[in-house]
Amino acid sequence: MSILPPVRKDRIISQLPQCFSKGAALNTEDEFHGKVKTACQQQRTGTVGFKISKVIVVGDLAVGKTCLINRFCKDVFDKNYKATIGVDFEMERFEVLGVPFSLQLWDTAGQERFKCIASTYYRGAQAVIIVFDLTDVASLEHTRQWLEDAMKENDPTSVLLFLVGTKKDLSSPAQYTLIEQDAIKLADQMKAEYWAVSALSGENVREFFFRVASLTFEANVLAELEKSGARRIGEVVQINSDSNNMHATSKKKQTKCCQ
Numbered sequence: 001m002s003i004l005p006p007v008r009k010d011r012i013i014s015q016l017p018q019c020f021s022k023g024a025a026l027n028t029e030d031e032f033h034g035k036v037k038t039a040c041q042q043q044r045t046g047t048v049g050f051k052i053s054k055v056i057v058v059g060d061l062a063v064g065k066t067c068l069i070n071r072f073c074k075d076v077f078d079k080n081y082k083a084t085i086g087v088d089f090e091m092e093r094f095e096v097l098g099v100p101f102s103l104q105l106w107d108t109a110g111q112e113r114f115k116c117i118a119s120t121y122y123r124g125a126q127a128v129i130i131v132f133d134l135t136d137v138a139s140l141e142h143t144r145q146w147l148e149d150a151m152k153e154n155d156p157t158s159v160l161l162f163l164v165g166t167k168k169d170l171s172s173p174a175q176y177t178l179i180e181q182d183a184i185k186l187a188d189q190m191k192a193e194y195w196a197v198s199a200l201s202g203e204n205v206r207e208f209f210f211r212v213a214s215l216t217f218e219a220n221v222l223a224e225l226e227k228s229g230a231r232r233i234g235e236v237v238q239i240n241s242d243s244n245n246m247h248a249t250s251k252k253k254q255t256k257c258c259q
């Protein structure tokens with residue numbers, strides 16, 4: 001018997017959501033990986049359905065990290081600035097290709113005086129969302145430092161990175177075009193996926209978090225398949241080492257013969 005309520009209807013993902021810009025994307029595939037789709041159909045996703053993936057959200061003060069999370073998780077927007085003190089977190093449950101999947105979204109403080117508390121929560125992230133304000137070039141420049149700090153606590157080879165420009169509603173088309181060019185270049189160098197959103201209007205917010213959930217889910221299933229593949233190879237080795245096993249003996253002979 002499950003103690004959790006069913007996943008909300010608007011958190012069900014059955015198709016791979018597309019990237020925002022092909023110029024800075026983590027992948028440009030139209031669909032989920034074939035191996036992932038098959039594993040989900042055959043319910044061979046191991047522990048993924050029970051896992052909670054940690055996502056950390058970092059960036060300068062007042063760029064809009066809390067508003068971005070609140071727009072997605074609670075569908076609200078507060079125009080008054082209330083600094084995050086230390087960290088806060090929200091849980092979001094999804095169903096991806098029929099498999100339950102949860103994200104734990106860690107909203108960290110951008111203010112310098114709270115940074116050392118916040119950074120103690122960076123460890124173990126599967127995805128890092130680096131946020132800047134599309135109307136503030138300095139906040140984009142600072143994203144390199146945020147990335148460096150987040151990566152001190154994480155394995156750069158396995159973390160998915162997202163570079164997100166907020167307050168799209170406030171930037172004029174001309175201003176937006178200029179900063180977007182720099183942001184895409186930077187995202188490409190960081191190996192991050194670029195998105196531009198507005199927590200005020202909600203533009204691209206749902207699409208963005210669905211993309212985070214989908215790519216994190218896909219990475220988890222692929223890692224799980226790799227692990228179970230390794231286990232299967234291990235099992236064969238074990239059988240072969242059993243001298244009472246006829247099959248193993250013949251295999252051993254075959255191996256010798258081929259050497």
Ligand SMILES: Nc1nc2c(ncn2[C@@H]2O[C@H](COP(=O)(O)OP(=O)(O)OP(=O)(O)O)[C@@H](O)[C@H]2O)c(=O)[nH]1
Nearest residue numbers: 062063064065066067079081084110167198199200
């Ligand atoms: N117009 C507009 N204002 C926004 C948007 N997102 C955030 N804001 C405003 O920007 C201010 C800062 O937003 P927060 O979400 O609190 O910023 P933060 O990054 O969490 O700040 P810290 O917690 O101090 O690190 C608030 O006054 C928000 O109302 C947006 O998409 N559009």
Ligand SMILES: [Mg+2]
Nearest residue numbers: 065066083084
């Ligand atoms: Mg905040």
